[in-house]
Amino acid sequence: MSSSKRKDTEGSKLSLEFAKTDVDAGVEGPYLAVFPGIAPPKETPFNIYKPDHEEPKSKKKRRILEADTGKVEFVGQNFGENARNGFCRYVIAIRDKKTDKITFKDAPVIAVNRTIKSLKNAKVHTSSMDQFLVAKNALGEAFGTKKAKQQIKSVERNAVNVSTLDKDAGILRDTIAAKTSALPSKAEIKAEADEDRPIPPYNLNATKVEEIYNFDDLITPAEYQLIPFKSILNNPNQPITVLPFQGSSYVNDSLMALMSVSKKDRHKIRVLMYISYLMAFRTIPDKKLDDSDTVNRIMGGEVPSLILENFYERFTEMPEDSKKRHTFTPKSKDKLLSWIFVLALTLENFNIDAAVMTRDLSLKQNRVNELWKSLGCKVNELTATQKAQLGPNASTEEGKNLKRAILTAPLTFPLPKRGPRAK
Structure with missing residues (x-):
């Protein structure tokens, strides 16, 4: 067994060679450049020079490295005060794939300093x-x-000698210039915030409101087919008893309205059951997410396993430094809520009462309005026609505070707020 192992590890031998011929022929490079602070763009071309004056044989390896980006000059050398001192010798290995020969080449280290050209000739008067x-x-x-x-x-x-700060002032100017140039623009900040939103996948270029959120991203086709909607059809008098979460006025009222007509809308029944699954999953205590008995009891025991697996994948996280397998985070909780809200929007033709989920989810109205806006909805006051439909209720305090959450195309998100959230 040992002989076969040795035989398996044997392979073609590589030929190693030090590039002595290149050194003797005066072939330049390669060089290792060190950039303290900020490095130039990768495409910046560098030139290598030898000192003009005659030098003894011991100084023939002196080189000056130079590049100009238009606004900043980069200059380095491997000798003098600015040289990088060290006791290490660096080489770079280059392999020839055709001959399997590895060639080692000397790679001197050059420390490169930068100078902002506009400040090069500045003087203090x-x-x-x-x-x-x-x-x-x-x-x-x-x-x-x-x-x-x-x-x-x-x-x-107590006076400060300004002349002694000239050198430090240059370093500060370089640092400030580098930091400010690296600051993201407003557009970049907004794009990053949009990408990090805990909401379902969206189409920012959609011209129709129906195309903003793809329904198959909300409920996959496989999940859609597994929703046991027939259990509701088999209980037309008490359809709510089939739901795992029975405390939602929105789901209950919508389901009772669907069951009161002769032709049942099976699509809406499926979506309402899925929303009920989401609401029930949200009530699972964080410490019980990996307790199968507790999960089955809260979810009603009839939720398809594929749907439950997707819930764990979408709306929970698995921290590496925790003994728990799954946990809710503030971001994952917001993501679950946004899924509920978008599904409700699809059922209400993307125009819904902004307060419809407030009691169902035990949230404050200001928090609910923020969630609608995070999905791209506009939370507007009722129109005159809508107020007239309320009748006497329009003059009540509750009627005055009623608002509609409306999703419109093209999709726009609110700008990220600065500073801490107001208490």
């Missing part, structure tokens, strides 16, 4: 006010009182 203060202090030293002389000396001791 002494103002006339500075000259006036110098003359004034001289008079104070010659003819001033003891208290005045002490005050002049105190100011001189």
Whole structure:
């Protein structure tokens, strides 16, 4: 067994060679460049130079590296004060695929510094006010009182020598310029916020409201076929008893309205059952997500396993540093709520009472309005026609606060808020 293992590991031998011929022939490169702070773009071309004056044989390896991006100059050298000191020798291995020969080449290290061209010739000029203060202090030293002389000396001791800060000022300018250039624009901030939204997949380029949220992304075709809607059809007098979550006025009222007509809308029944599954899943305690007995009891025991598996995949997370397998996070909870809201929008022709889910989900109206807006809805006051349909209820306090959540195309999201959320 051991002999066969040794035989399996044997392969073609590689030929190793140090590129001595290149060194003798004066072939340049490669070089390892070190960029303290910020590095230039990858496509920036660099040139390598030798010092102009004659040098002894011991200094023939001196090189100067240079590049110009238009606004910033990059210059480095492997000798002098700015050279990178070290006791390591670096080489780069290059393999020839045809001959299987590996060639090692010397790779000297060059530290590269940068200079902003617009600030290269900047100088600090002494103002006339500075000259006036110098003359004034001289008079104070010659003819001033003891208290005045002490005050002049105190100011001189605490004065900052600006000339000693010239070098630091250049570093600060470079740092500020680099940091500000790397700051994202408003468009980039908005795009990043849109991408990170805990909402269903959406089509930002949709021209029709029906195309903004694809129904198959909300309920996959496989899930849709597994929804046991016939159990509701078999209980026309008490359809609510079949639902795993029976505390939703929206689902209950909508289901009773569907069962009161002769021709049952099976699509709406499926979607309402799916919403009930989502609402029930939301009530599972975080610590009981991996307790199958608790999950089966809360979900009613009749939810198809594929739907339950997809719920875990979409609306829970599995932290690496936790002993629990699954857990709810604030983001995953918002994602679950957004799924419920978008499904309700599809049933209501994308125009729904903004308060319809407030009591069902035990949320405050301000929080519900934020969720509608995060989906791209506009939360508007009732129109005159809608208020007239309310009749006497329009004058009540509850009627005055009624609003509609309306989804329109093209899809737009609110700009991200700055600062902490108001309490």
